[in-house]
Amino acid sequence: MARPEVHPPKLDDALVARLRSELLAWYAGAARDLPWRRTRDPFAIWLSEVMLQQTRVEAVVGYWQRFLDALPTIEALAAADEDQVLALWSGLGYYRRARALQAAAQRVVALHGGRLPADPAALADLPGFGPYTTGAVASIAFGLAEPLVDGNVARVFARWFELELEPHGGPWRRTNWGLARALLVADQPGAWNQALMELGATVCTPRSPRCGACPVASDCRARAAGRTAELPLPPKKRAVVEVHVEALLAESPAGVLLVRRPPGGRNPGLFELPTRELAAPGRPPAGLWPGDFGTPKLEPHWEAADEASPFRHAITHHRIRVEARRVGLKPAVARRLAASSAYDLVPRERLESLPLSGLTAKIIAAF
DNA sequence: AACTCGGGGGT
DNA sequence: ACCCCAGAGTT
Known part of the structure; x- marks a missing residue:
């Protein structure tokens, strides 16, 4: 060739x-x-x-x-x-x-x-x-x-x-x-x-x-040569990766529950909502909240949930679909979770001083 | 060389 | 919806 x-x-x-x-x-x-x-x-x-x-x-x-x-x-x-x-x-x-x-x-x-x-x-x-x-x-x-x-x-x-x-x-x-x-x-x-x-x-x-x-x-x-439309040559397309995740805006009067990304991997050091990946849209995984971290189980402790329409977010070659919901956390539960090293409980007025990814900020702002 | 980066605005 | 951006680091 x-x-x-x-x-x-x-x-x-x-x-x-x-x-x-x-x-x-x-x-x-x-x-x-x-x-x-x-x-x-x-x-x-x-x-x-x-x-x-x-x-x-x-x-x-x-x-x-x-x-x-x-x-x-x-x-x-x-x-x-x-x-x-x-x-x-x-x-x-x-x-x-x-x-x-x-x-x-x-x-x-x-x-x-x-x-x-x-x-x-x-x-x-x-x-x-x-x-x-x-x-x-x-x-x-x-x-x-x-x-x-x-x-x-x-x-x-x-x-x-x-x-x-x-x-x-x-x-x-x-x-x-x-x-x-x-x-x-x-x-x-x-x-x-x-x-x-x-x-x-x-x-x-x-x-x-x-x-x-x-x-x-x-x-x-x-x-x-009449070729401005065809030059420069286009780059090779990368395959799009579909990602489906479920995110939780768990909030008590004391603030929003966040997790900090561990070193290495994506967005190290940034805070995000407790999130778990779905095998398919609407199919809950077996994992706990937050699925990536294997930390305390949240599900029994929330009071009521507000569903939000799915967020769609595109980054490089990922297409991310997020099913988000806001849940109320009982103050005692919130305090216990915040005391564990897995979670931080952050008042809304302090959020802007924390490193949040764009997606995280978008979801929080929507509720 | 190929892959990742978990953004985002213009068209 | 798609493109591609005043790219760099890692594998």
């Missing part, structure tokens, strides 16, 4: 010069006024890049300012309680990012005197700094001539140069990073890198690209 042919893009000097000057001029006038573009604080820029990993600008804006208000410096983040860091992240998802962020802050305090090092190799050694984030912080926060490739940049390159590369493989990675380095504008790497991403985010969009607004449309090979 022949491999799909790859067209190595020819980069003649005139083309490179046009792409650079046209895109930079466009970016100077078209850049969105994003809050992290108003600061030169490396920590604030770093925080934005971590929050933006696999997460859209629209979802990040509110979180970024709130996080900085609470933990404005690397020292403050390093010294903060992990629960506070995770609580500030609640709803953003991919909570490993928050743990890596704090671990990196602690290492920056220990190794670099609390200041982010202006050195790509040193940055890349920090938790949460992969190739993209290293290039982004180096170029945007420190003005270093380092390239970056994200989903936007790869899409722009695929269209500019009519690249037919299987996404995320070795050839895809080498081609995109090679192009990013070759095109980089060394004396303004931050502006160039952000201009590439901005074009991908606002003009060269995955569907319905606005080629009429593109400053370099006349140099776009996919445009010339």
Whole structure:
């Protein structure tokens, strides 16, 4: 089986010069006024890049300012309680990012005197700094001539140069990073890198690209070939996993009963409602509440139940269907359960200071 | 290289 | 409903 042919893009000097000057001029006038573009604080820029990993600008804006208000410096983040860091992240998802962020802050305090090092190799050694984030912080926060490739940049390159590369493989990675380095504008790497991403985010969009607004449309090979709709090649689809769970909002006057996720596995350290997995919708399992933990049995102790219509929640390739109900807990039972290490009884007004997953917060808010 | 991440907003 | 996002870490 022949491999799909790859067209190595020819980069003649005139083309490179046009792409650079046209895109930079466009970016100077078209850049969105994003809050992290108003600061030169490396920590604030770093925080934005971590929050933006696999997460859209629209979802990040509110979180970024709130996080900085609470933990404005690397020292403050390093010294903060992990629960506070995770609580500030609640709803953003991919909570490993928050743990890596704090671990990196602690290492920056220990190794670099609390200041982010202006050195790509040193940055890349920090938790949460992969190739993209290293290039982004180096170029945007420190003005270093380092390239970056994200989903936007790869899409722009695929269209500019009519690249037919299987996404995320070795050839895809080498081609995109090679192009990013070759095109980089060394004396303004931050502006160039952000201009590439901005074009991908606002003009060269995955569907319905606005080629009429593109400053370099006349140099776009996919445009010339009428192939903007079919490039870049789509990623292979992952099979969707259906998950059915039953969750319990057990509440007494003293608060809501929560369980803390154990270390390892999904959402370690986050609080969630007592939950058990169902073999099929409406088919109760044999397990106790909360099914995952093998801890005290709740079922005999609640007074009345309110059913809620099933919650549906999608995360990556999981489709989660949650049958939730609210039950009243007798105060004595609540006290006994809260005294066991398996449960925490949390007053509603304290919930916002705890690390809750988005799904957990959604269910609690619905009752 | 493939898989996970128990999010979420735009279209 | 589907797409895919300013990806990184693990296996």
